[in-house]
Amino acid sequence: MRLSRRNFGLGLGALTLAACVGAPVVRSSANLGGPLPADLLPTPNASYDAWVANFRGCAAGQGISQATLASAFRGTGYLPGCVKRDRNQTEFSRSLEDYLALAASDERISKGRAAFARHRSTLQTLEGRYGVDAEIICAIWGLESFFGERRGDVPVISATSTLAFDGRRGAFFEKQLIAALKIVQNGDIPASRMTGSWAGAMGHTQFIPTSYQAFAVDFTGDGRRDIWSEDPTDALASTAAYLQRNGWSRGTKWGGEVGNGAPEGSIIQPQAGGPRFAVTRNFRAIKRYNNSDAYAIGVGHLADRIGGAGPLRGSFPPDANGLTKDDRVALQQRLTARGFDTGGTDGVIGPNSEKAISAYQGSKGLSVTGKPSPELLRQLL
Numbered sequence: 001m002r003l004s005r006r007n008f009g010l011g012l013g014a015l016t017l018a019a020c021v022g023a024p025v026v027r028s029s030a031n032l033g034g035p036l037p038a039d040l041l042p043t044p045n046a047s048y049d050a051w052v053a054n055f056r057g058c059a060a061g062q063g064i065s066q067a068t069l070a071s072a073f074r075g076t077g078y079l080p081g082c083v084k085r086d087r088n089q090t091e092f093s094r095s096l097e098d099y100l101a102l103a104a105s106d107e108r109i110s111k112g113r114a115a116f117a118r119h120r121s122t123l124q125t126l127e128g129r130y131g132v133d134a135e136i137i138c139a140i141w142g143l144e145s146f147f148g149e150r151r152g153d154v155p156v157i158s159a160t161s162t163l164a165f166d167g168r169r170g171a172f173f174e175k176q177l178i179a180a181l182k183i184v185q186n187g188d189i190p191a192s193r194m195t196g197s198w199a200g201a202m203g204h205t206q207f208i209p210t211s212y213q214a215f216a217v218d219f220t221g222d223g224r225r226d227i228w229s230e231d232p233t234d235a236l237a238s239t240a241a242y243l244q245r246n247g248w249s250r251g252t253k254w255g256g257e258v259g260n261g262a263p264e265g266s267i268i269q270p271q272a273g274g275p276r277f278a279v280t281r282n283f284r285a286i287k288r289y290n291n292s293d294a295y296a297i298g299v300g301h302l303a304d305r306i307g308g309a310g311p312l313r314g315s316f317p318p319d320a321n322g323l324t325k326d327d328r329v330a331l332q333q334r335l336t337a338r339g340f341d342t343g344g345t346d347g348v349i350g351p352n353s354e355k356a357i358s359a360y361q362g363s364k365g366l367s368v369t370g371k372p373s374p375e376l377l378r379q380l381l
Helices: 046-061 066-072 080-088 096-103 106-118 120-130 134-145 156-166 170-186 209-215 233-245 281-289 293-306 325-337 351-363 374-379
Strands: 003-005 092-094 255-257 266-268 277-279
Touching: 046 066, 046 156, 046 170, 066 170, 080 156, 096 293, 106 120, 106 134, 106 293, 120 134, 120 233, 134 233, 134 281, 134 293, 156 170, 170 209, 209 233, 233 281, 255 293, 281 293, 325 351, 325 374, 351 374
Parallel strands: none
Antiparallel strands: 003 092, 255 277, 266 277
16 A cells, blocks of 8 residues: 555644655745745735635635734735645555655654653643643644644635635535634634645644634633743644544554554555555554554554654565665665765655755766666676
8 A cells, every 4th residue: 555645734744854855845944944945925816805805705704803804914925825725635656665754854853852852741641631742742733744843824814715716626615714814803713823834734733724713722721722832732732632532442552563562453565565564553643643544553653652662663664666665765865975866864765865866867877767776786886
């Protein structure tokens, strides 16, 4: 089985990952202080303006006040980059091996353990309240926003209104826009601070507005369900509440690799020839957060690694090009050493690695394919 997912958020749940994967710009400059890409800034569009004028009347009929509409749409506009990303995201296909190389990379594990140590008291309190393992909550945080580093800074009202106007998934995004306006009207956050991904996923754990309405909690007791704050407490609590209400069973592991301390459960093998996993009802609860076997395994495995467990014991077969992960890492290392930067050496061949391969092939007068191969690896010795 190969992983194929659509992007809503900013983290690994959306496959916007490490440099060698060629991460799409949807990650923007999330909380890194840089400017948004030009196509995620408001652009004049008379048809969009007319749509918004008509929508405001519909929103008023659903209980949105004129004051909320005025404040929420102040400074907003049509974002062509949202439409571009929505239409170009059709298929990201990645093997489970590649996905786990990113989900449980050395960097993500290290950051996860550090984040867990900083927020241990909060995470353990949440485990006690909601019954969801502290490490699982932390792992979802890590996959969704890299432990808060990549929360997104695209204005949610502009993003959801642009995508509702565009119409490809108009009904879905109009529902998200109404929900976002109700969040503003409720006083949880002013529209000027309501930012997220290009598709409106928000905060540390990338809730879409309707999920926020249904599951977000004010765990700090300050009167606001603030998933955007530098303090991740409300976001982490909201994730725990989401899993609890979607069938999480206290005291039950998510699953694990067969033969490596896994609990009893259903057996799955997401990648032919790769490790098998025994999964429990809590695996299915994680899939309610993101309906992907690979994502749920990624969350579970990262949680285990944050908790001190070792890597998977089973191996994956060579890929379609006849290369193992070690081969792909060696290929990236050798290309980078020769001045053809792959943007990372994690064994995941993404657009940056393909660009480096193409550049190397061109420099040697070879046929430019951008594809890895055993022959190319031998040539780089």
